[in-house]
Amino acid sequence: MKDVNILVVGVGGQGTVLAGDILAEVGMLAGFDSKKSDILGLAIRGGSVVSHIRWGDKVNAPMSMRGKVDYLLAFEPLEALRQLEYLNEKSTVVYNEYKIPPVTVSSGLADYPEEALIQKALNEAVEKVYRFNATEKALGIGAVKTVNVILIGALSALLDVDVAVWEEAVKKFVPAKYSDLNLKALHTGRDLMEAMK
Amino acid sequence: MKKILSGNEAFARGAYEAGIQVVTGYPGTPSSEIIATIGKEYGEDIYCEWSTNEKVAMDAAAGSAYSGRRTMVTTKQVGMNVLSDSLLYAVYTGAEAGLVVVTADDPGLFSSQNEQDNRWYSRLAKIPTLEPQDSQEAKDFVVKGIEISEKFDTPVLIRSVMRVSHSKSIVETGERPEVPKEVGKFPRDISKYNCTAMYAKKMHAKVEQRILDIQEWANTSDLNKIEWNQKDIGIITSGVVYTYVKEIFPQASILKLGMINPIPDKLIKDFASKVDTLVVIEELDPILEEQIKSLGLEVHGKDVFSPCYELLPDRMKKSAVEGGLLKDDGKAVEQNELVAALPTRSPVFCPGCPHRSSFYVMNQLKVPVAGDIGCYNLGSMPPFNAQHTMGAMGASIGVLHGMSLAKIPENRVCTIGDSTFFHSGMPPLVNMVHNGSRGVVVIMDNSTTAMTGHQDHPGMEWQVTKERPARKIEIEPLVRAMGVKKVKTVNAFNVKEVKRGFEECLEFDGPSVLITKGECIFVSRKPKPAFTVNPDKCIACHTCFRVGCPAVVLSDEKYEKNGRLKSSIDPTLCNGCSVCSQVCPVGAIEPPEAGKESLAE
Numbered sequence: 001m002k003d004v005n006i007l008v009v010g011v012g013g014q015g016t017v018l019a020g021d022i023l024a025e026v027g028m029l030a031g032f033d034s035k036k037s038d039i040l041g042l043a044i045r046g047g048s049v050v051s052h053i054r055w056g057d058k059v060n061a062p063m064s065m066r067g068k069v070d071y072l073l074a075f076e077p078l079e080a081l082r083q084l085e086y087l088n089e090k091s092t093v094v095y096n097e098y099k100i101p102p103v104t105v106s107s108g109l110a111d112y113p114e115e116a117l118i119q120k121a122l123n124e125a126v127e128k129v130y131r132f133n134a135t136e137k138a139l140g141i142g143a144v145k146t147v148n149v150i151l152i153g154a155l156s157a158l159l160d161v162d163v164a165v166w167e168e169a170v171k172k173f174v175p176a177k178y179s180d181l182n183l184k185a186l187h188t189g190r191d192l193m194e195a196m197k
Numbered sequence: 198m199k200k201i202l203s204g205n206e207a208f209a210r211g212a213y214e215a216g217i218q219v220v221t222g223y224p225g226t227p228s229s230e231i232i233a234t235i236g237k238e239y240g241e242d243i244y245c246e247w248s249t250n251e252k253v254a255m256d257a258a259a260g261s262a263y264s265g266r267r268t269m270v271t272t273k274q275v276g277m278n279v280l281s282d283s284l285l286y287a288v289y290t291g292a293e294a295g296l297v298v299v300t301a302d303d304p305g306l307f308s309s310q311n312e313q314d315n316r317w318y319s320r321l322a323k324i325p326t327l328e329p330q331d332s333q334e335a336k337d338f339v340v341k342g343i344e345i346s347e348k349f350d351t352p353v354l355i356r357s358v359m360r361v362s363h364s365k366s367i368v369e370t371g372e373r374p375e376v377p378k379e380v381g382k383f384p385r386d387i388s389k390y391n392c393t394a395m396y397a398k399k400m401h402a403k404v405e406q407r408i409l410d411i412q413e414w415a416n417t418s419d420l421n422k423i424e425w426n427q428k429d430i431g432i433i434t435s436g437v438v439y440t441y442v443k444e445i446f447p448q449a450s451i452l453k454l455g456m457i458n459p460i461p462d463k464l465i466k467d468f469a470s471k472v473d474t475l476v477v478i479e480e481l482d483p484i485l486e487e488q489i490k491s492l493g494l495e496v497h498g499k500d501v502f503s504p505c506y507e508l509l510p511d512r513m514k515k516s517a518v519e520g521g522l523l524k525d526d527g528k529a530v531e532q533n534e535l536v537a538a539l540p541t542r543s544p545v546f547c548p549g550c551p552h553r554s555s556f557y558v559m560n561q562l563k564v565p566v567a568g569d570i571g572c573y574n575l576g577s578m579p580p581f582n583a584q585h586t587m588g589a590m591g592a593s594i595g596v597l598h599g600m601s602l603a604k605i606p607e608n609r610v611c612t613i614g615d616s617t618f619f620h621s622g623m624p625p626l627v628n629m630v631h632n633g634s635r636g637v638v639v640i641m642d643n644s645t646t647a648m649t650g651h652q653d654h655p656g657m658e659w660q661v662t663k664e665r666p667a668r669k670i671e672i673e674p675l676v677r678a679m680g681v682k683k684v685k686t687v688n689a690f691n692v693k694e695v696k697r698g699f700e701e702c703l704e705f706d707g708p709s710v711l712i713t714k715g716e717c718i719f720v721s722r723k724p725k726p727a728f729t730v731n732p733d734k735c736i737a738c739h740t741c742f743r744v745g746c747p748a749v750v751l752s753d754e755k756y757e758k759n760g761r762l763k764s765s766i767d768p769t770l771c772n773g774c775s776v777c778s779q780v781c782p783v784g785a786i787e788p789p790e791a792g793k794e795s796l797a798e
Contacts, residue, residue, distance in 0.1 A: 011542065012544060013547070013770075021365070024201055024365050025201055027201075028199070028201045028367055033366075033367065034201060034365075034366070034367060035331075035364060035365060035366045036201075036364060036365040036366075037360060037363065037364040037365075038363045038364070039307060039363075046542070046543075046544050046545040046546075046547065046747045047542055047543055047544035047545075048541075048542045059366075060440040060441075060443040060444050061437075061440045061441050061443070061444045061509075061510050062331075062360065062364040062365075062366065062437075062440065063360075063509065063510070065444070065510050065511050065514075065530075066511050066529075066530035066532075067528070067530035078539065078540070078542070079542070081535075081536070081539060082536055082539055083536075084533045084535065084536050085530055085531075085532055085533040085536060100747070100767070100770070101750050101751070102540050102541065102542040102543075102545075102747075103543075103545045103579075103580075103745055103746075103747055104540045104541060104542070104543075104579070105540055105750075105751070106739075106742045106749060106750055106751055107579050107580050107742055107745070108739070108742075109540075109579060110540030110541075111540070112540065113539065113540075121535060135769060139769070139796060143798065144769045144796055144797065144798075145798065
């Protein structure tokens with residue numbers, strides 16, 4: 001098969017690392033070689049977080065090269081835009097519209113880019129852009145922390161892997177007492193994407 | 198069984214499969230998850246602990262291995278500087294059972310104060326060193342490391358990097374061998390374990406012969422592998438860089454070194470003789486390159502590839518094209534200008550962080566601040582700009598003392614976290630007391646080792662996992678016992694109290710300690726409901742932004758008198774700590790209504 005290169009980005013604290021873990025697990029369960037690389041750094045909270053996931057027959061480097069990412073899953077609009085150079089004209093972008101302005105913005109040191117600019121730059125760069133307010137959806141089902149699994153659910157509708165595999169991977173990585181809530185989140189995201197695509 | 202594991206989880210699994218029984222270390226990115234995983238997954242078979250610092254961890258490991266237990270130590274790259282004092286004697290002595298040290302380096306400086314290449318320690322200590330490329334090798338090399346350690350009676354170093362430790366890949370797991378439950382009496386072998394000069398002289402000669410013996414063994418070991426392909430370019434590489442080489446030079450012949458010290462001289466010469474152009478590709482320093490050149494071979498290395506930062510595939514390709522090793526395929530994607538101009542997003546104090554108030558106050562007091570290593574170093578960033586130095590663990594107290602020695606014309610402060618204080622803050626504080634220094638040592642006690650992922654330290658009631666109780670050492674009586682006459686403990690979430698604490702300690706003519714006590718939000722993990730900004734009261738003065746909280750943001754509403762945007766609070770981020778409301782001059786930031794729940798959970 002052709003390699004599948006995925007990039008998961010967001011703000012520290014949004015659960016992007018766990019989302020990357022789920023994607024790497026799905027790759028293995030679906031029978032691919034699967035690798036993942038995180039930038040954790042000291043970004044316990046509030047910094048940009050980037051996880052590369054790669055599926056294929058045989059994956060060498062655990063990160064994608066610029067221009068080679070097939071799917072960008074972004075938890076925040078500015079962080080989506082920051083990854084432009086990893087995308088190509090055939091890439092697909094899924095992003096959460098909920099903005100988290102960096103402290104540099106409230107400190108008056110920088111401006112948050114206009115929503116229209118973000119949309120235009122992404123639409124011009126890639127084939128498909130899907131966006132929705134995943135944070136609002138997460139609050140809607142009862143916990144802002146499920147935003148990551150909602151976004152995973154949305155991406156799952158675009159990838160050719162059985163839904164049972166996604167469910168199994170989600171269950172492995174979330175605490176047992178939140179299992180049902182997260183499965184609900186998975187399907188919420190998946191249904192949203194089914195309706196959009 | 199197939200599992201997908203991070204490099205650090207795989208090192209932990211390796212410890213299990215190598216029959217290791219004791220693991221010690223001090224937390225440090227990117228190494229911390231090794232011991233965390235052992236505590237969580239293999240705690241019944243392996244004793245592990247967070248020792249107070251890396252040197253203590255290494256000494257404990259030596260003692261355990263002398264006693265006949267297979268033992269492992271983990272550290273981040275700069276922790277190796279602390280650990281090395283004890284590693285160097287352990288290399289002289291050897292041990293009764295296998296002893297492996299894992300160092301996780303940080304090319305790219307994602308979470309470190311420098312980019313040192315710990316492969317120099319391999320050469321300095323004359324210690325055999327293995328370098329895994331992925332999680333499978335991370336696991337296998339621990340097992341192999343114990344074998345080599347016991348075969349040659351030497352500690353073995355395993356060098357990881359962030360991209361191995363924090364990447365995940367698929368691992369075929371094995372079983373744990375039988376290991377004895379009991380050990381015998383301690384060996385009274387003075388000439389082997391006492392490095393007094395007359396014995397150490399003989400040990401040195403033994404070490405020199407041993408490294409030659411290991412080199413001979415390495416020439417035929419399956420740790421070092423040649424992959425023959427086209428012979429116009431032959432590449433010598435190791436570790437995760439090998440996986441990048443596979444992406445960028447799919448046609449080249451490759452000698453992949455699993456053992457990077459000592460280098461297999463005969464194998465390298467043989468490989469070199471069969472290729473037209475020899476290239477060594479290594480991240481950071483030219484350690485392999487210089488040794489290969491000393492074999493009399495012509496080789497490209499740092500003339501093509503930078504000694505700084507990671508050599509990720511994009512960068513490797515660019516350098517290889519510029520250095521004439523690759524043809525330009527015109528497909529390289531350059532860095533994007535729009536992206537380069539975007540606002541950066543550096544890490545910040547979390548909403549609800551107990552450090553916020555102290556940095557707000559230090560910014561106001563305009564005192565010079567010697568800083569230390571921990572989350573509180575984020576106080577060096579805007580809007581605080583209030584941590585003026587930072588260099589190494591425990592350094593802040595010594596630097597503060599130096600300011601005092603230099604008689605600077607202003608009073609001064611240093612910051613140090615609770616875990617860092619136990620790590621290496623106690624000797625310099627004793628030094629300040631004994632030598633009559635003046636300055637305020639602020640111990641920021643958040644009841645955890647926060648930055649590296651919330652590990653325990655001696656000031657806590659558990660060790661490694663919350664199920665394992667431990668003896669807690671209180672900081673205040675400890676510093677009093679060290680002879681500090683002025684000690685003040687304040688509630689870190691009360692801005693006025695923190696400010697008064699600073700003022701009182703600054704007045705004291707001598708060394709003083711201010712303990713700012715407040716739990717890290719990850720200790721209780723129970724966010725309080727969000728505060729809100731009352732837009733009718735907000736005068737858009739932006740004082741609340743001076744506490745640098747990501748939950749406090751600009752609203753869409755303008756305050757007409759000054760034309761600036763009013764503040765608002767993101768309820769999904771706010772932890773209800775109230776610090777912003779305490780600094781608001783007009784009382785516009787209001788507490789949550791009774792019964793309201795947090796949205797941040």
